[in-house]
Amino acid sequence: MVNSLASSSDDRFIKAGSLVITFIARDRTPIPVTVTPGEQLNNSYGSFFHNDMIGLPYGSKMVARNRRGFIYLLRPTPELWTISLPHRTQILYAPDMSFITLKLSLSPGCRVIEAGTGSGSFTHVLARTVGRRSKNGDPSLRTGQVPKNWGGLPNSIQAPSRGTPSAAEEEKATPTPSGVETPTTEADGSSRGLQSVDSATVPEFDGRVWSFEFHAGRAEKARQELTAHGMDDVVKLSHRNVCKNGFGLEDAADAIFLDLPAPWEAIPHAPSALRANSIGRICCFSPCIEQVLKTVTALTEQGFTDIQTYESLVRTHESLAGQGPEMDVGDAIRRIKEVERRKEERRIQQIEKTRKEREAKEGSVTEPKTSSDTANFVKLDEGGRDQADEEPDMKKRKRQEEMEEVEGSTHREAETQEGVADDLAEEVETGEDHSPLTSSSSNKPKARNELLMTKKKARQAILLQEKKGNFQPATTLSRPYWEMRGHTSYLTFATLLPRDISATSRT
Amino acid sequence: MSADSIEKEQAGPSNSSSSHPTGTSTAHTPTPTHPSDPSESSLEAPSGSSRAEDDPNRSKPQNRERKPACGDGLKPNRSNNNTNNNSKGKNLAELTSEQLRSRITFIPSGQQVLLKLPSERLKPIVLQPGKNVSIGKFGSFKADELIGMPFGYTYEIAERGGGLSVVVDRTLAEIEATDATNENINDDGDSQKLTYVDIKAFKDAGLDGREIIKKQLEMNSSYDQRTAFSQAKYVKRKEQKHLKLFTPLPPDTMTIASYNFEKNSEKIRWMRPDALSQCLSFASIRPGGKYLVVDGISGLLVGAILERLGGEGSLIAINDTESPPAFDLLDQFNLPPQLTKNVLRTMHWAMTEKDYIPIFSGQEGLETSSSKKDKDKGRNKKRQALQDESARLRKDFQAGDFDAVIIASPYEPFSMIQRLRPYLGGSANIVVHSPYLQSLVECHARLRQSAEYINVSITEPWLRRYQVLPGRTHPEMTTSATAGYILHAIRVLTEEEALAMREKERAKLEAEDIQGSARPRDGEQAEIEAERDTKRPKIEGGKAEETINSSEAIATMDVDVASSATAPPSS
Incomplete structure (x- = not known):
C-alpha cells in the first residue's frame, strides 16, 4: 500500500525522501523533517509515523495515531525553510531578503554572487529567484532548477539537536543515504565547486548563484543541504575567503550580495566580477552603522554610484474578534442612572420598612424590653437576609443589565435609523451587507445591485451609503504585537555603471 | 539620479580610470553593444555575432573585440524581429x-x-531607428544614439546640435567638509541678485x-558663505531647473513599482515596492x-509575477469586468x-462559478454556418x-492545485x-x-476561525x-509612512480531504500497476502492515484502531467515487 504511493509521480504528494516542514502551532518553530520510512516524529502532541506521511498531499493535517494531537505537513519554501532551518549563523529574514532581491533586480536567468553563505537561508531565496525550471522530458537541454518539492538530508544530520540520534554526528556529517531518494552522495565529494573557476561557465538557459563561505564546516553543511533540496545545479558553493582571494570570477555577475563582517575588504574585488557591459548592482548587509560607513567609503572608491542605505522592519498586527463592538458610552450612562435609580428605590423601601416596623413596635408598648430585643433581632434578621439575598440579587441585576444592553443596542440602532427612515427595509439589508462577520454568505447579489451595471455606479451607491452615515461599529479590532522583529542589519545598495561602452566625443 | 548624488560633472574620456565608470560621452555615432530586443527570439535565424557574444563563457579580451561586430549584428536581427512580432506566438x-x-540591461x-x-x-518614449525623438521643451535627439546602449546613464541634450552626452554623478561623499556655517545667511530671498x-x-x-x-552662482551673495554640502x-x-538631463530607466519591477508608487499611488493601491517584494516572497x-x-x-502585480516566472509556469488573472482588463502598467515592463503569451491568461469572476454558462450560444453559429459567406x-x-x-481556461482553472x-483588489x-x-x-x-x-483584520479573524487556513498573519x-x-x-x-498591509495564510x-486524496491516488496507482507488470506486492504490503501494528501504541491500541478504521471508511467511500470518475485532475 504505502509502497505504491512512495513512487507516485504526482507532485502533490509526499514521498519517501521528501522534505516536509511540520507546522505544530503558531507559537512553535516549525521543524523540517525528511520523510524516512520507519522513523517517527515525537512531540508533545503525539507520535507521527513517517510511513503514515507517505502518500499524503502536501498541506495535510496529520492526526497522531492516538488521536491526541495533530500537525500540518507543509511543502517547503525558502521562507518556511528560513524560519525552521537549523541556525548556524545569524540569518536574514523574509522582509530583508525580499527587498534585496527586488533592489538587485533579480529574476530568472540572472547571475548573482553571495558571500558568505552562512546558514543558507538567503541562498535558497536567490536560487528560487534566478533559477529556471528544468524542462520536463528534455533534461539534456536544461539543467537549471527550481524544485517544487524538495528532498531532505537524513534527519540525524538535518537537525541533530531536535532529532533523536546523538549530536556528535553533526560535525563530521557525512550523509548516509538510507532509502532517501535524493542523491546526497555527491555532497561529500570534497573536490566539488571548491575551485570556483570551473563554475564560471553557466549554461545559456540557466541562472546561477555563486555562493562563498569561508568557514569549512558551514560550507560543507550548506552544500549538503542544497544538494539534498535539489538546488545544486543553480547554486555553486565554494569554500573560499573572498576578502583575501576575491571571487575567482571575471565579468560574470549581474549582482553581488555581501553578508560579511568586513564587506569593505571584499568590495575591491567586486567591479571585476560584475559584468562590464551592463549595470551592476551590489548590496552589503551590516548590522552596525560604523560598518556601513566603511562600506560606503569603499564603494565610492571603487566607482559605485547611487549609494543608498536602508533599514527594514516589520510590524505584525493581531486581530481580536472578541473585543468588538465597543459599547456606546450611552450604555454606561444608562447603567449608572439605572443603578442609581434602584439604589434610591431600595433606600426608600428601607426607610419605609423601618418606619413600619417602628410603628408596629410603638403599637405594643407593653413589653418594652423584649421589643428592643425583637427590634434587634429583626435588624439582625434583616441584615442576614440582605446578605443571603445579595448573591442572587447580583445575578439578577446582571441578567437585567444584559437584557438592558440588548435593549440599548436595539435602541441605538433605532436611533441611527430614525434619520434615514425613508427606506427601512433597505437599511436593514445594507446593515447585513456591511457587517463582516455575519455567517450568512454575503455573496448573493443584492436585488438593488442588479441594476448597477457599471462599477462606477456601484461605487457611487457605496458613496451615497457613506453619506447617509450608516456606520457600523467594528466587530473585530486590531492591535500590533507588542514587539517587532528588531533591527537585523542595514542594507546598503549601490550600482556600478557599465564600463564597456565605446568612448566617443561630445559636441 | 538620487539625493546623494548631486554634482554632475562633464566627464570626458580623459578622466576615465580603469575601474571608474568613465563618463564617456556619446555623440552622433554611438555603438550599440547588444541586440537590444528580447522579443527577437528567432533562434532559427541567429546572427552569428550576437550569438557569440551571448556566450557567457567569453573572457575579457573577447569582450573588447566584440563591439564592432555587435553593431553589425544588430540590424539584420532587428528586421528579423519585426516579422517575428507578428507571428502568433504559439511556438516561440x-x-x-x-x-x-x-x-x-x-x-x-x-x-x-x-x-x-x-x-x-x-516620460514614455519609443525609439525608432533613424528617427528623431522629441521630449518637449527639453529638445530632441536621434534615437540611434540611445538604441542598444546599456541602461544606467544619465544623458544631457546639448544646447546646440542636439547631441547626447553622458553625465556622471559625483557623490556627496566626495565633497570636502569646510568650516563654513549658515551664521550669516539670512533666509530672506535677497541673496540671489538675478531676477526671472x-x-x-x-x-x-x-x-x-x-x-x-554659472551666472546665478556668481550673482548669489551668500553662495560663498555656504558649506560645501549646501x-x-x-x-x-x-x-x-536648467539642464536638459534625462535618464532612461530599465523596466524592472523595482523601477516600475517605485515610480508608480510616487506618481500613481492611488492606482496601485499604495503598494510600496518593498510590500510588493514581500508579496512575491x-x-x-x-x-x-x-x-x-x-x-x-493596473497590472503591476501581474507584471512583477510574470518577470519572476521567466516565461515558465502559468498565471491566471481574475478580473471584475466581462471584458479583459487593461493592465496599463503592464506595458511599462516591456515583457517579451x-x-x-503562454503564461498569462485572464478570466472574470463569473467564470469561477461552477455552473457558469458562457454566453456563446451555439445557435448563432448554426445559423450563420448555413449562410455560407466566407466572412x-x-x-x-x-x-x-x-x-x-x-472552455480550456475554465478547465485549467477547475483542475485547481494552484500554488498561490x-x-x-478593492473587493472584500x-x-x-x-x-x-x-x-x-x-x-x-x-x-x-x-x-x-x-479589512485585512476582519479577514484575518475569519481565516483564523476556519480549519482550512493556518499561519494567518498580518x-x-x-x-x-x-x-x-x-x-x-x-x-x-x-x-x-505606509506600504500597506499584507495578509498571509497557508491553505x-x-x-x-487529505486521506481521501491519498486513497484516490493509491487507487490510481494500483490500477496502473495492474495494467502494467503485475509485481508481487502483497508480501511487502503485509510486511508494512505488520510493522505498523507493532509500532502502534499498545495502551491506546483499541482507540487508535477504531479511529483509523473510521478514517479508512471515509477514504474507501471516496475511492468508489474516484474510480467511477475519470482521471483525477493533476497538474
Whole structure:
C-alpha cells in the first residue's frame, strides 16, 4: 500500500525522501523533517509515523495515531525553510531578503554572487529567484532548477539537536543515504565547486548563484543541504575567503550580495566580477552603522554610484474578534442612572420598612424590653437576609443589565435609523451587507445591485451609503504585537555603471 | 539620479580610470553593444555575432573585440524581429538567459522606454531607428544614439546640435567638509541678485543651462558663505531647473513599482515596492509554478509575477469586468511575448462559478454556418476559437492545485479567498495586500476561525532610508509612512480531504500497476502492515484502531467515487 504511493509521480504528494516542514502551532518553530520510512516524529502532541506521511498531499493535517494531537505537513519554501532551518549563523529574514532581491533586480536567468553563505537561508531565496525550471522530458537541454518539492538530508544530520540520534554526528556529517531518494552522495565529494573557476561557465538557459563561505564546516553543511533540496545545479558553493582571494570570477555577475563582517575588504574585488557591459548592482548587509560607513567609503572608491542605505522592519498586527463592538458610552450612562435609580428605590423601601416596623413596635408598648430585643433581632434578621439575598440579587441585576444592553443596542440602532427612515427595509439589508462577520454568505447579489451595471455606479451607491452615515461599529479590532522583529542589519545598495561602452566625443 | 548624488560633472574620456565608470560621452555615432530586443527570439535565424557574444563563457579580451561586430549584428536581427512580432506566438523559441536579461540591461528599439526627467517626471518614449525623438521643451535627439546602449546613464541634450552626452554623478561623499556655517545667511530671498527677467534674457540670448547656472552662482551673495554640502545642494537644484538631463530607466519591477508608487499611488493601491517584494516572497513565486492573481492595481502585480516566472509556469488573472482588463502598467515592463503569451491568461469572476454558462450560444453559429459567406465563416471560426479557449481556461482553472493566490483588489478579501479556496492546492500560499488594515483584520479573524487556513498573519512593512556620510549620517527627514498591509495564510487540507486524496491516488496507482507488470506486492504490503501494528501504541491500541478504521471508511467511500470518475485532475 504505502509502497505504491512512495513512487507516485504526482507532485502533490509526499514521498519517501521528501522534505516536509511540520507546522505544530503558531507559537512553535516549525521543524523540517525528511520523510524516512520507519522513523517517527515525537512531540508533545503525539507520535507521527513517517510511513503514515507517505502518500499524503502536501498541506495535510496529520492526526497522531492516538488521536491526541495533530500537525500540518507543509511543502517547503525558502521562507518556511528560513524560519525552521537549523541556525548556524545569524540569518536574514523574509522582509530583508525580499527587498534585496527586488533592489538587485533579480529574476530568472540572472547571475548573482553571495558571500558568505552562512546558514543558507538567503541562498535558497536567490536560487528560487534566478533559477529556471528544468524542462520536463528534455533534461539534456536544461539543467537549471527550481524544485517544487524538495528532498531532505537524513534527519540525524538535518537537525541533530531536535532529532533523536546523538549530536556528535553533526560535525563530521557525512550523509548516509538510507532509502532517501535524493542523491546526497555527491555532497561529500570534497573536490566539488571548491575551485570556483570551473563554475564560471553557466549554461545559456540557466541562472546561477555563486555562493562563498569561508568557514569549512558551514560550507560543507550548506552544500549538503542544497544538494539534498535539489538546488545544486543553480547554486555553486565554494569554500573560499573572498576578502583575501576575491571571487575567482571575471565579468560574470549581474549582482553581488555581501553578508560579511568586513564587506569593505571584499568590495575591491567586486567591479571585476560584475559584468562590464551592463549595470551592476551590489548590496552589503551590516548590522552596525560604523560598518556601513566603511562600506560606503569603499564603494565610492571603487566607482559605485547611487549609494543608498536602508533599514527594514516589520510590524505584525493581531486581530481580536472578541473585543468588538465597543459599547456606546450611552450604555454606561444608562447603567449608572439605572443603578442609581434602584439604589434610591431600595433606600426608600428601607426607610419605609423601618418606619413600619417602628410603628408596629410603638403599637405594643407593653413589653418594652423584649421589643428592643425583637427590634434587634429583626435588624439582625434583616441584615442576614440582605446578605443571603445579595448573591442572587447580583445575578439578577446582571441578567437585567444584559437584557438592558440588548435593549440599548436595539435602541441605538433605532436611533441611527430614525434619520434615514425613508427606506427601512433597505437599511436593514445594507446593515447585513456591511457587517463582516455575519455567517450568512454575503455573496448573493443584492436585488438593488442588479441594476448597477457599471462599477462606477456601484461605487457611487457605496458613496451615497457613506453619506447617509450608516456606520457600523467594528466587530473585530486590531492591535500590533507588542514587539517587532528588531533591527537585523542595514542594507546598503549601490550600482556600478557599465564600463564597456565605446568612448566617443561630445559636441 | 538620487539625493546623494548631486554634482554632475562633464566627464570626458580623459578622466576615465580603469575601474571608474568613465563618463564617456556619446555623440552622433554611438555603438550599440547588444541586440537590444528580447522579443527577437528567432533562434532559427541567429546572427552569428550576437550569438557569440551571448556566450557567457567569453573572457575579457573577447569582450573588447566584440563591439564592432555587435553593431553589425544588430540590424539584420532587428528586421528579423519585426516579422517575428507578428507571428502568433504559439511556438516561440525559448529565450536564453542573456536574452531574458537584455530587457532590463539594454535600451530597446521600437518599444516603450521610460525617461526620468529632472522634474522626476516619467516620460514614455519609443525609439525608432533613424528617427528623431522629441521630449518637449527639453529638445530632441536621434534615437540611434540611445538604441542598444546599456541602461544606467544619465544623458544631457546639448544646447546646440542636439547631441547626447553622458553625465556622471559625483557623490556627496566626495565633497570636502569646510568650516563654513549658515551664521550669516539670512533666509530672506535677497541673496540671489538675478531676477526671472534676467534669466529669461540670458536664455533668449542663447546661453545654455550651464552658463546660466554659472551666472546665478556668481550673482548669489551668500553662495560663498555656504558649506560645501549646501553649495552642492544649491547647484543640484539649479541643474534640475536648467539642464536638459534625462535618464532612461530599465523596466524592472523595482523601477516600475517605485515610480508608480510616487506618481500613481492611488492606482496601485499604495503598494510600496518593498510590500510588493514581500508579496512575491510570501507567495513563493517560482518559475514553473501555477498561480492565481487578482490584480486591481493596473497590472503591476501581474507584471512583477510574470518577470519572476521567466516565461515558465502559468498565471491566471481574475478580473471584475466581462471584458479583459487593461493592465496599463503592464506595458511599462516591456515583457517579451515569451514571458506573457503562454503564461498569462485572464478570466472574470463569473467564470469561477461552477455552473457558469458562457454566453456563446451555439445557435448563432448554426445559423450563420448555413449562410455560407466566407466572412461569416471566418467570424465563426474566430468565435469558435474563443469559445474553445474559454472552455480550456475554465478547465485549467477547475483542475485547481494552484500554488498561490495573490490579491491586491478593492473587493472584500474573505469573499475572494473563499471562492478561490477549492482551487488552491494543499500548502498553497494566500497573500492579500491592502492599504486598509481594517479589512485585512476582519479577514484575518475569519481565516483564523476556519480549519482550512493556518499561519494567518498580518504584517506591515516598515522601511527607512539613511543618509550615510562621514559625520553626517542620519535617517532621511521624511519617510513614506505606509506600504500597506499584507495578509498571509497557508491553505491546508483537513484530515478527511487529505486521506481521501491519498486513497484516490493509491487507487490510481494500483490500477496502473495492474495494467502494467503485475509485481508481487502483497508480501511487502503485509510486511508494512505488520510493522505498523507493532509500532502502534499498545495502551491506546483499541482507540487508535477504531479511529483509523473510521478514517479508512471515509477514504474507501471516496475511492468508489474516484474510480467511477475519470482521471483525477493533476497538474
